[in-house]
Amino acid sequence: MENKNVLVTGAGRGIGKAIAIEFAKNGYDVIINYNGSKEAALETLEEVKKYSNHSMIVQANVANGQEVEAMFQQIQETYKKLDCLVNNSGITRDILCLRMSEEEFMDVIQVNLKGTFLCSKQACRLMMKKKQGSIINMASVVGLSGNAGQCNYAASKAGIIGFSKSLAKEMGSRNIRVNAIAPGFIQTKMTEVLSEEVKKNLVNQIPMKQLGDVEDVAQTAIFLAGDASKYITGQVIQVDGGMLM
Ligand code: NAP
Secondary structure, three states: OOOOEEEEOOOOOHHHHHHHHHHHHOOOEEEEEEOOOHHHHHHHHHHHOOOOOOOEEEEOOOOOHHHHHHHHHHHHHHHOOOOEEEEOOOOOOOOOHHHOOHHHHHHHHHHHHHHHHHHHHHHHHHHHHHOOEEEEEEOOOHHHHOOOOOHHHHHHHHHHHHHHHHHHHHHHHHOEEEEEEEEOOEOOHHHHOOOHHHHHHHHHHOOOOOOEOHHHHHHHHHHHHOHHHOOOOOOEEEEOOOOOO
């Protein structure tokens, strides 16, 4: 039987890496996207290869339309199809709004929101041929609640939620499902920068009294990719230990 395949953007480390490995364990061929960190992407590939023989890495800045097009061209030539896309790439440029430069605002919007749009558009074209597919977009609880110091990031994540719901409405009749995951605070390089005091305060606000693991998000992604969620679209699933409810 033909393997399913998945493109995971930003899969060299953190949540993206955990998602790539979880999909490989579940029998998917994994396309591991990276932008600058080739070594990290190769390390993910090493892990993925334990479970899947037809996986590969592919470089592309998701904010660049031409690079995204070239990445999908490569996918089309290699696999002739795409079963699942996980738009995971994301950056932060945290600073209070009054001090935020236009560049700091736009950089985050370009990678997080425009990147999600560019990859989803290309993925839909491939998925429509088979009349099936699942797109999973990485939002954040901050896109639902807002967060001081993250006007750019929160706007990008709220945008991803609106985008996901709109695309779910456009693609439902083609059997392409679009959902978002809104993680709370997950232990990765992105949250490593927080001081111990900030982390302690955060943990106090979480009913489950702990930060999340990358595997918690990966398990949610595998659920949203497969038949177990075949009647679920346009939803935002919070993986946050109950932090925002
Ligand atoms: P991370 O460790 O900082 O990893 C970010 C990934 O995004 C890297 O692999 C990076 O690859 C990739 N990336 C950045 N810019 C890119 C670009 N222009 N094109 C392609 N890839 C790019 O982050 P993480 O904590 O795993 O977060 C993953 C996702 O979950 C993000 O969307 C983040 O906003 C979201 N999230 C995280 C948390 C959390 O607590 N960690 C909470 C809520 C939501 P390169 O190094 O190759 O550029």
